[in-house]
Each structure stands twice: as structure tokens, then as C-alpha cells.
Amino acid sequence: MISREVVLPTLFQEQRYGRVGGISISSLTGDIIRDLQGMFPAFKGYPDPDTQGTTEKHPDLFKQAIRDLPETGVVLVATPDHLHTPVIMAALEAGRHCIVEKPLCLKVDEARKIIALAEEKGLYVLTDYHKRHDRSIRAARYRFRKGELGGMLHGHAWIEEPKYMALEVFKDWAEKSSSFEYIGVHYADAYYFVTGLRPKRLVAYGQKKYLPTQGKNAYDAVQATIEWEDGSVFWIQTSWVNNAKNSAMTNQGMMLLGTMGEYWADHKNRNTHFVTDAKGYEDFNPNFFKQYDSWDFPGEADNVGYGYDSIVQGVNDVRRLNLATQGLDPAAALAERKRLIEEMSQTRALPRQALVGVAVNNAVRMSVDNGSKFVLFDEDMDLRFE
Ligand SMILES: NC(=O)c1ccc[n+]([C@@H]2O[C@H](COP(=O)([O-])OP(=O)(O)OC[C@H]3O[C@@H](n4cnc5c(N)ncnc54)[C@H](O)[C@@H]3O)[C@@H](O)[C@H]2O)c1
Numbered sequence: 001m002i003s004r005e006v007v008l009p010t011l012f013q014e015q016r017y018g019r020v021g022g023i024s025i026s027s028l029t030g031d032i033i034r035d036l037q038g039m040f041p042a043f044k045g046y047p048d049p050d051t052q053g054t055t056e057k058h059p060d061l062f063k064q065a066i067r068d069l070p071e072t073g074v075v076l077v078a079t080p081d082h083l084h085t086p087v088i089m090a091a092l093e094a095g096r097h098c099i100v101e102k103p104l105c106l107k108v109d110e111a112r113k114i115i116a117l118a119e120e121k122g123l124y125v126l127t128d129y130h131k132r133h134d135r136s137i138r139a140a141r142y143r144f145r146k147g148e149l150g151g152m153l154h155g156h157a158w159i160e161e162p163k164y165m166a167l168e169v170f171k172d173w174a175e176k177s178s179s180f181e182y183i184g185v186h187y188a189d190a191y192y193f194v195t196g197l198r199p200k201r202l203v204a205y206g207q208k209k210y211l212p213t214q215g216k217n218a219y220d221a222v223q224a225t226i227e228w229e230d231g232s233v234f235w236i237q238t239s240w241v242n243n244a245k246n247s248a249m250t251n252q253g254m255m256l257l258g259t260m261g262e263y264w265a266d267h268k269n270r271n272t273h274f275v276t277d278a279k280g281y282e283d284f285n286p287n288f289f290k291q292y293d294s295w296d297f298p299g300e301a302d303n304v305g306y307g308y309d310s311i312v313q314g315v316n317d318v319r320r321l322n323l324a325t326q327g328l329d330p331a332a333a334l335a336e337r338k339r340l341i342e343e344m345s346q347t348r349a350l351p352r353q354a355l356v357g358v359a360v361n362n363a364v365r366m367s368v369d370n371g372s373k374f375v376l377f378d379e380d381m382d383l384r385f386e
Pocket residue numbers: 001002003026027028029032058059060061062078079080081083101102103128129130169170182
């Protein structure tokens with residue numbers, strides 16, 4: 001879904017503007033490659049549906065795709081949540097930088113392996129937390145960091161999606177993830193991004209009332225209350241059983257209260273809507289990832305928004321790393337990559353920042369699967385039951 005709707009339109013747009021070269025796409029089955037061939041300009045597909053079939057599964061072919069990448073390539077990982085780590089590790093072992101759809105992975109110990117290998121090899125691994133690029137959230141960070149909200153007291157976020165996500169779109173892996181791990185983590189990262197605070201303790205709740213009646217042993221909804229190192233508390237509610245006829249796919253928003261001010265934002269209703277015979281009433285979020293008439297390619301459309309900006313940040317960073325190390329001997333190139341990545345890590349969801357979201361997800365899963373026990377975080381984001 002995300003590849004077809006956001007990742008590939010972004011990458012092919014960058015290619016059209018001459019900022020990206022060849023693109024290859026790896027998928028589990030050839031039918032997906034065939035579909036994509038009808039939607040995008042030429043690319044190299046793994047598997048090739050003409051010679052390797054359309055329905056047979058090729059779970060390890062991504063390794064070949066990575067091996068075939070040129071040295072200046074970047075691997076964009078958009079496999080299901082629980083299958084990020086093997087692709088990231090294969091890319092790092094081959095010496096390639098990565099951009100990973102959020103969350104980086106689902107377990108703290110996996111994140112540690114990624115951090116260790118990326119740091120040893122001086123490789124860039126960005127987690128695509130696109131909400132960091134939403135100007136509504138950037139504004140909260142900017143003003144919080146200027147002190148306008150004072151000390152944080154509490155906050156609340158909501159992010160909820162329709163039943164068809166768990167039952168149709170993610171039917172193959174919904175039981176291995178949840179609405180919290182899949183989308184709620186966006187807001188755990190947003191709180192961390194805005195405030196710089198690290199989590200100290202959390203408790204999570206989950207309900208299985210509807211999805212099990214449809215043959216899915218998955219949570220309908222998951223909620224977490226996270227206590228942070230300064231004693232502030234952030235509550236996140238998530239669901240996968242909302243109505244398909246909602247005015248946009250995702251209900252979402254966030255409020256924060258500090259000692260000197262508050263922030264309140266409905267991230268679904270941006271005060272713009274369409275009503276058409278074809279689609280009825282739709283809330284329209286111009287900030288996320290929308291098509292607008294291109295200034296440079298008359299008659300065509302450009303994708304604009306934080307979904308685009310977030311991936312392009314990774315592509316641009318990798319280009320910068322490539323240019324800065326061109327012609328250097330391996331030791332000098334490694335030192336220069338490490339220096340630049342350290343600089344970038346101050347503001348971006350490189351693995352040490354992405355670890356916070358991974359740890360929150362991991363703790364939510366521990367809590368919710370164990371009768372809502374409290375889970376404690378230590379300074380290194382190691383977890384234990386209270
Ligand atoms: N940045 C965001 O806000 C955002 C939004 C949606 C999804 N995501 C993340 O993107 C990832 C993918 O989500 P999705 O919604 O596109 O899921 P999806 O199930 O629609 O797509 C997953 C894809 O992975 C492929 N795949 C699975 N195993 C593979 C293997 N061994 N080799 C090659 N390909 C393989 C499948 O063929 C499928 O095309 C998830 O981690 C999800 O959390 C991020």
C-alpha cells in the first residue's frame with residue numbers, strides 16, 4: 001500500500017526531476033510487480049513476472065535486488081512491520097544506506113543489532129516518521145523548544161483506521177502487528193520529536209471484540225498511557241475497526257498541555273473538504289501527500305506534502321553522503337560518513353532516535369499481551385515489567 005501510494009510516486013518523481021537514477025522493486029510475488037508495471041515508468045522487478053511467475057513466493061529475492069544495486073544506491077524498506085529487520089540487515093551487510101518505513105522494527109534487541117552494524121559501517125538508516133515533516137507538528141516542536149508552552153504536563157493523541165485495514169489491506173499480517181504498532185507509534189515519536197523527552201514507564205490496554213468474530217486474532221483497538229522522564233503523561237488511542245464511510249481514512253490529532261500554553265490540532269480535518277457525486281463528503285488534508293498541477297511538467301501532477309518530504313530527506317541525505325565521499329580512500333570515506341551521519345542524527349530519526357518508537361512499541365506489546373502490566377524503560381531503552 002505505502003509503496004504504491006507514496007514511496008514509488010515519490011521516487012519516480014525524483015527520477016523525473018533527474019535526482020534519482022534507476023529504480024528496482026522487490027516484492028514477495030510477481031503479480032505485484034506486474035500491477036506496478038502498469039502504473040510507473042520502467043524499473044527492474046524482482047521477481048520478473050514474465051519469467052518467474054506471478055503467484056509463487058520469493059521471500060529471499062530482495063537479497064539479489066540489493067546485491068545488484070550500484071554502490072551509490074539506497075535501499076527503501078517497506079515490508080510489513082515484522083519483516084523490516086532482515087531487509088535492513090541485508091542492506092547494511094552489502095554496504096548500502098537505508099530508508100525504512102516506520103517503525104524501524106518491532107523489538108529493541110533488533111534495533112540494537114541495526115544500530116551496531118550501521119555505526120560500525122558508517123551507514124545511514126532513516127526511519128520514515130513522516131509526521132515529523134507535518135508543519136503542524138513542526139510548529140509544536142518549534143514553539144515548545146522556544147519555551148512558549150512551558151514544562152509539559154500531559155497530552156493526548158488519537159489515530160484510528162477502518163475495519164478494512166485489518167480485514168483486507170493487512171489481512172496477511174494484521175495478527176502480527178496492531179493499530180498501535182502500525183500507526184500509534186507515529187504519535188509516540190511525535191511527542192519525543194516535539195519535546196526531546198524519553199519514556200520512563202507505560203501501560204497499554206487492548207480489546208479483541210470485533211476482529212476475532214471475523215476470523216482475525218487481532219486487537220480491535222489499543223491504548224497506551226506513557227509516562228516520560230519529566231513526569232508528563234501522554235495517552236494515545238488507536239483502532240483498526242472504524243467505519244469505512246468516515247470522511248477520511250484516518251481519524252487523527254493531538255493535543256498538548258504545558259505549564260505556559262497548549263497545542264491542539266485535528267490532523268484529519270484541516271478545514272478543507274470536497275463533496276462530489278463520485279465520492280460524497282471527504283475531509284482533505286493538503287499537508288500529507290496530494291497531487292497538484294506541476295509547475296515544471298505542464299499537464300502532469302507533482303506529489304506534494306510531508307509524506308513526500310520525509311522520503312526525499314532520506315534520498316537527499318544519501319546523495320550528500322555519496323558526493324562528500326566521492327574519490328576518497330575507504331578509511332577517509334568511512335570517517336567522513338560517520339562525521340556527517342553524526343551531524344544528521346541530531347535532528348533526524350536515525351536509529352538511536354528511532355529506538356524510542358521501537359521501545360514504546362515493544363513495551364506496548366509486552367503490556368497488552370500480559371494483562372496490562374506496567375513496563376519500565378531504562379536509560380538505554382531496555383524494558384522490564386514493573
Ligand atoms: N510512513 C508511514 O506513515 C506509513 C504508512 C503506511 C505504512 N507504513 C509502513 O510501511 C510498511 C509496509 O506497509 P504497507 O501498508 O505498504 O503493507 P502491505 O502489506 O501493503 O505491503 C507490504 C509489501 O511487502 C512485500 N513483502 C513482504 N515480504 C517480502 C519479502 N520477503 N521480500 C520482498 N517483499 C516482501 C509484500 O509483497 C507487500 O508488497 C509497514 O512497515 C508499515 O508500518 C508506513
